[in-house]
Amino acid sequence: MDEARIPIGEGTRVLVLTGAGISAESGLATFRGGGGLWEGYPVEQVASPEGFAADPELVWRFYSMRRRAAAEAEPNAAHRALATLEEGLGDRLLLVTQNVDGLHARAGSRRVVEVHGTLWRTRCSRCLRPPFDDATEPLGPPLPRCTCGALLRPDIVWFGEMLDPAATGRVEGFLRAARRSGAPLVFVAVGTSGNVYPAAGYVHAARAHGAETWLVNLDPALNATSFDHIVTGPAGEVLPRLLGLDG
Ligand SMILES: NC(=O)c1ccc[n+]([C@@H]2O[C@H](COP(=O)([O-])OP(=O)(O)OC[C@H]3O[C@@H](n4cnc5c(N)ncnc54)[C@H](O)[C@@H]3O)[C@@H](O)[C@H]2O)c1
Ligand SMILES: [Zn+2]
Structure with missing residues (x-):
């Protein structure tokens, strides 16, 4: 259990990966x-x-x-927290989602890559x-x-099908630009089990680019040992708190 805040300061770049778990509290x-x-x-x-x-x-x-x-379904507090975070960070944030439900866009997120x-x-x-x-x-x-x-x-994108190279290219481009900038990089995964590659491999890619890595999940995910910080709990409660958006 790690109850600190995710360190996001002046210049910090943030890559977020979400999975089905972030929409569970929306009833999906x-x-x-x-x-x-x-x-x-x-x-x-x-x-x-x-x-x-x-x-x-x-x-x-x-x-x-x-x-x-x-x-x-309606977006929940975790979707909304990510939209609020993007308002402050602009192009310094990229949200990669494995979800297909459209709830991030409905919560107000704009820089979203729907890899599935x-x-x-x-x-x-x-x-x-x-x-x-x-x-x-x-x-x-x-x-x-x-x-x-x-x-x-x-x-x-069904089992056995290729991801769209334009989508994966955006993620790789974001990581490269973050590295070039020399600014701190934070990777946050939310509600994803670590079962489905290549999304489950983004934590390794982010680490290779020097990121501090955070996992927010109900159960410890399969690739949990790859993260610097693991916070267990429902995303709608945990994420706003970790981002300092709960008060
Ligand atoms: N809403 C959607 O768009 C949706 C729904 C089902 C599946 N899918 C997609 O199908 C594929 C596999 O699906 P999957 O169900 O195995 O998802 P997944 O592999 O992303 O696993 C879901 C994870 O979320 C965690 N979780 C559950 N409730 C949570 C909560 N309230 N807060 C935080 N974490 C929570 C679980 O512990 C689990 O580890 C993925 O691409 C997934 O995104 C999408
Ligand atoms: Zn046709």
Whole structure:
């Protein structure tokens, strides 16, 4: 347990990584916490290209349910604390999220990299037509199709798929610029289990760039030994306090 404040002074750069845990207090379930099952199906089956090919209707039902749940959820104190932090830091902050729920943007965060995509866009499963904004809740049949005839799919990075190089490039660029500036660098991970690479590797990248590293999580995460400071507890209580935004 480490109850100090995260040291963010004049010039400090801050890279934040968030996972499903930061949205848990908004009522959105984490996958692993729920036993990794959705209506009896393993999450991999509703979140992989193979699963989509085998049963696109099941996959769309899963994402339609998640769109509905995310639309009904509200950002919590942890999302809001990060938006307030960004107001003060501007370009000295970058928020990398594995979440697809859009709650960071709704809390007011602007410098957000959604490395796993978003619930709020749809794309073609075959052609290169750019992804487009979409909040519909298809349940099928018929399922939505692209003008090219192929099925549309959520613009989410599924198990076994590559992250968008533009997204990972922004994170690497931020770390390089921080190092060049010579200013202190702080890395804060919130509500992420350390299961899913490459996001789980950002703590190592940040350390390699000289960062002081903090983890805020309900349970000690798998890669917890990689952090300088670990604070255990619900993000909505812990994070505002660690950032000095609770009073
Ligand atoms: N809201 C969303 O957008 C959402 C929801 C489920 C899963 N996903 C994505 O699916 C992938 C894997 O999901 P996952 O569920 O295993 O998430 P994960 O691997 O990011 O793990 C969630 C972590 O959050 C912690 N946690 C739970 N409640 C917390 C709280 N109140 N405060 C602080 N920490 C808390 C848990 O201990 C766990 O270690 C990730 O990409 C994840 O972000 C996104
Ligand atoms: Zn198409």
